[in-house]
Amino acid sequence: MSFISNSAGSFFNRSLAQMADLRAGIERQQTQIATGVRIERGSDDPAAAAQLRSIARREALAGVEGDNAAQLDQDLGAASTELEAVTALLQRARELAVQAANDPTGVDGRQAIAFELEQLSEELFTRANATSLTGEPLFAGLSSGTAFTRDGLGNVIYTGTPASGAVPVAPGTVIDRGLPGNAVFEFVSGGTPTSAFAVLGGLAAALGGGSPDPAGAANAALEGIDAALDTAGRAQTIIGTRMAWVDQVQQQQDTRGVALAERRSRIGDTDIAEAIARLQQSLTALEASQAAFTRVSSLSLFDALR
């Protein structure tokens, strides 16, 4: 006697396995919806998980680079403000020099001008040693000490470094932090290297009685003041260009941030609409298979025999 028998045990095993599969799928979909994340663990989708890791790293670094750019913008803004003040100051010094070069100005007048020039020179010294919001010197290059100091003879000397460091603001993009003081306040006038401090100080001393021909000295100083104005103006332009660059980089950072977020969302986030539809589908399938199981499992001949 041979016929195909369908063992009761195998029917129950099969039904149980199918329902367990459906239930596991439903739990997974439910987790995906609740957490909003499609990938629970790396092995769910190894390639996507690796991409998510690289995006997470890029995002972490982009956040920091954004902060760096914002701070750089602040520092450059502070330097620009100082340079504006320096330009105004030098212009005032030039007016005074022109005034002093005029013969009608008497000794008292020249004394007054000398006094004002000394004050301006002091202000210039202070501005040259200005610091950023975080207390770092603006024109000292890589040094954290003061940019300019006075030696024993009262001469102003640059004590910073001839280069200023650069800050990474985007992958592969570094922008110089500022300008070193020697590029802002030191220049060559009449073939000799000098500085704005030396020009103003020298003129003040000449007008204060240090020179037999104060008008001539004032005339001679005009060239130096003009060179100082030129140098400060050039520095202002450089700083302004860098600020524009930082702005541009910040805009790019924003765009890239959005792109990264979109990419992360596309790779790792649950598509809620799809997940809910699939959940509903699985629920329907589970209910149907439970109902079918109850019906089929009662289809034993024992129930029919009375």
Added chain:
Amino acid sequence: MPSAIFTIGRSGLTASRLSLELTAQNVANAANPDYSRRSLTQSELVMTGNIGIGASADSLGGVRPGVVVRAESALVQRQARDTSSGLAAAETEFFAMREAESALETSGLFTGLVAFEAALTRLEGNPLEPALRLSALESVRTMAANFRVADSTLANARSLVQDEAAAMVPDINELAAELAKVNRDLVASREGTAGRAALLDARDKALRGLAEEFGIAATINANGTADVTIDAAPPVALVTGGVAASVNLAFAADGTLAFDIGGTAFAPTGGAMAGRAAALDQMVGLQTGVDSLAASVIAIANTAQSAGVDTDGNPGQPLLSGTSAADIDVALASANGLATAPAGAPAGSRDTGNLAALLASLGAATGPAAGADTLLLGLSSRVSALDTRREGLGIVAASAEGELLRATGVDLDTEAANLVRLQQAFEANSRVIQVATELFDTLLGLR
């Protein structure tokens, strides 16, 4: 002869009652996974009535209940055993490796490295800011701690697998001893009895139990006993007749499993034990990977430190101590000691040349962040592949199991039909006896 009718009816009654009993036994064991359905053979009983030549017709004797036959299919049994070995190997390996994956993913190995990189990049913006320096140093501390967490969770995953393996060894030896005892009993048992069928059930159950843990080659002898050899390199005998060998398990220094039977070392090729052994072998690789990552971070950080100067212009001191993931720790006492400036820079230099060099080696394509990513990618790809294999083998094993149940399991519909048929046969036989009685009464009543 009315007495012959009595005998015939009685033999029919006996046969159908015995068959009914077996049917009841089958129904009762419908849910018993180790039970193989039984049936009763029957043969016609014919007696010769007289001695001599040209004897008259044979006289009929009814039916003789034969032997209890146990539904058996050696091939299907073997297929079910082999597929369950394969499934057990894949499943055990999958769960163990998934444990390792969780260990490394949740330890924050990768995020720690990225946070370290980010803190250093932030420091580049303002290298002398004490708060930024402190936060960079703290991010190093976190990263080192994450390495140690990864090390200990990986060790934990490893010891879970080892404990499981150690716990299963007595079970295996118990099963082997049980099989040896069944073999001894089978030799003494009589063919065709219910007792022998029960012994054969016990034999197949023990074989299935062994196959879960080790891939086995079972030889079924003519007398029903089973000899078991473990599929391994080299193959080793576990049960021979009534004698069972005992499996020993030892752990190597790197955590891998070492099996032997009576001093003969073997490497199992199937079953849950093979899965555990394979998982532990791969965990050795993972441990090496995590350790070499830690070592490379230590080397990169300390090399960069030694190439630069700290805020006071002094040469940089080592940032990290230790040699592996287990003992990596921060060695630098103060955040001022971070050598952001290159060698030769004066005290208080805001030069970030050395910091940039450190960042470049950390973020390089061969750097630790990329290394951690590769390690995790390799591991999760492996787990994903194991999952796919497990699913495939699960289907194969389920169909082999279904095939086995079809061949040997109890089908309630068949049993219900048998019940009706046998009940009718029983009633018919009792009717035969009733007819015989009436015939006899008729004869006695003749006057």
